[in-house]
Amino acid sequence: MKILVCDPISDDAVKLLKQSVDVGSDYRPDITAAQLLEVVPNYDALIVRSRTKVTRDVMLAAPWLKVIGRAGVGVDNIDSNAASEMKVKVLNTPDALTNAVAEFTVGLMLDLARRIPRADATMRKGEWSKSAFHGMELKGRIYGTIGIGRIGQRVAEIVHGFGMKIMANDIIPIPKALIEDLGVVVSTQDQVFEQADFVDIHVPLTPETEHLVNYGKLRKMKKSAFLINTSRGKVVDEADLLRALNEGLIAGAALDVFEKEPPSQSELLKNEKVVLTPHIAGQTEEAQFKAGTQVVEEVVRYLHAQ
Numbered sequence: 001m002k003i004l005v006c007d008p009i010s011d012d013a014v015k016l017l018k019q020s021v022d023v024g025s026d027y028r029p030d031i032t033a034a035q036l037l038e039v040v041p042n043y044d045a046l047i048v049r050s051r052t053k054v055t056r057d058v059m060l061a062a063p064w065l066k067v068i069g070r071a072g073v074g075v076d077n078i079d080s081n082a083a084s085e086m087k088v089k090v091l092n093t094p095d096a097l098t099n100a101v102a103e104f105t106v107g108l109m110l111d112l113a114r115r116i117p118r119a120d121a122t123m124r125k126g127e128w129s130k131s132a133f134h135g136m137e138l139k140g141r142i143y144g145t146i147g148i149g150r151i152g153q154r155v156a157e158i159v160h161g162f163g164m165k166i167m168a169n170d171i172i173p174i175p176k177a178l179i180e181d182l183g184v185v186v187s188t189q190d191q192v193f194e195q196a197d198f199v200d201i202h203v204p205l206t207p208e209t210e211h212l213v214n215y216g217k218l219r220k221m222k223k224s225a226f227l228i229n230t231s232r233g234k235v236v237d238e239a240d241l242l243r244a245l246n247e248g249l250i251a252g253a254a255l256d257v258f259e260k261e262p263p264s265q266s267e268l269l270k271n272e273k274v275v276l277t278p279h280i281a282g283q284t285e286e287a288q289f290k291a292g293t294q295v296v297e298e299v300v301r302y303l304h305a306q
Contacts, residue, residue, distance in 0.1 A: 001303045002042060006031050007049035009071055010285075013292025020300045037061050045299050047071060048078070049291075050279070056082035066306055069299040071291040072282065073097055073151075074232060076205040089302055093294040094150060100287035102154035104280070105230050108254035109159070109198055111275045112226045113138060118272065136197075139163035144196025146189060146212070147203040147231070148174055155200060156182050167192050193220040198228060205232035215240035221250045230281040233258040238268060245273050256281045 001023050005014070008029040017025045026043075028035075033053065040046070040062040047069045048054060054068055056079045068078055070092040083090050111117055114135035122129045143159045145152045148168040153175075156166050160182045167187040168174055178184040193199055199221060203209045213227065213236040221227070227250060229236050238259050244250050254275040258266065261279060268274050282291070 001044045002026070003045040003047060003299060003303075004028065004031075004039070004043045005047045006036060006052040007047075007071070009047065009049070009292035009295070010288045012289055013071075013296045016293055017296045017300070020296070023300055023303060040065070045069065045303060047295055047299060050074070050077055052077065054078045054083075059083065059086050059088060067091060067299055067302045069295040071096070071295040074204055076232060091295065091298045091302065093291045093298070096291035096294055097282035097287045098150045098154050100284040101151050101230055101281040102158060104256070104282075105151070105155050105200060105228060106158050108228050108230070108256070108275060108277075109138065109143075109200075109226075112198070112228070112252050112254055117275055141165070141197040142167060142195055143198050143200065144168070144187070144192035145200045145202055146170075146192060147201065148178070148184070149202060151230075152200070152202040153178060155202075156184060167196055189217070190220060193217050194222075196225060197222070198226050201227075201229045201231050201235055203231055203235060205234055210234050211237040211240075213237065213241070215243060218244035219249050223248060224251050226251055227253040229254070230256040233261065233263075238263075238266060242267050242271065245271055 003017065003023060003025040005025065005027045014027055036058060040058055043062065044064050045067045046054060049071050054077065059065060059082050065088050067089040068083065070078060073092060073094050075090055075092055078090055080090060115133050119133050138159065139162055141164050143164045144167040145155065146169050148156065148170050152168065156178065160166060166182055166184045168184050169187050169189045169192050174184060174186050179186065201213060203212065218240060241253060245253065252273040256277045257279055263269065269276065
């Protein structure tokens with residue numbers, strides 16, 4: 001049995017893979033789409049992160065492919081319909097990045113509330129613009145999340161410690177423990193957009209969630225409110241977001257994910273109301289260790305069970 005690792009995973013995960021009994025592996029974290037099509041017929045399993053796209057064509061070219069492991073949460077870079085048709089198992093590591101992404105999200109909230117990146121930029125220019133940076137405190141503000149799964153729940157736990165009020169909307173019932181322990185207010189999407197000081201997005205990318213955040217939703221927000229997205233870029237219509245920022249409909253936004261990555265031509269890069277980061281919410285040593293080792297263990301276990 002042979003496994004191809006198509007994206008970077010932790011050194012510990014690579015070592016674990018090489019130690020696995022009866023499993024051969026190749027580590028090609030920079031493999032291109034064309035190269036993948038060429039070599040994939042030789043493999044029983046693929047391990048990917050978000051960079052590599054496992055398309056229908058890739059699976060059609062892989063007669064021995066049994067399983068695809070995604071080191072991370074979302075599997076939108078894998079053609080799940082094709083995998084189901086071809087009886088290829090798709091595995092992921094939903095718990096591995098939870099805390100890293102949640103803490104990063106709270107960091108973005110603080111950046112927006114206190115304008116930390118802009119203050120840093122002015123200091124590096126030799127300026128001392130103390131009077132220009134009047135921020136806001138999180139205590140007493142309303143945190144609103146669209147999607148309150150593992151990551152949304154962890155963010156809610158953290159911001160509850162700041163003394164924030166919490167509103168949440170989800171397509172599945174919100175656990176009673178969150179309502180009782182954290183005071184989470186079960187809300188409609190419109191209520192979250194209309195009332196929250198920080199609207200945070202934690203949903204997977206599906207046909208239903210693509211451009212979930214559009215001009216219609218953004219215009220419902222308070223002019224003093226901020227949008228945060230660490231989920232998937234296409235959940236937010238970036239053209240509509242830019243329009244809302246330019247029209248002063250919202251105070252600002254923080255984005256770690258983009259419709260096209262990297263967003264080299266995006267006008268958002270020029271907008272000072274936006275905090276931008278290069279898809280790094282899950283990039284901690286702890287999270288990458290867990291994601292890498294967990295996906296290796298799951299893929300090897302699945303292969304041995306066949």
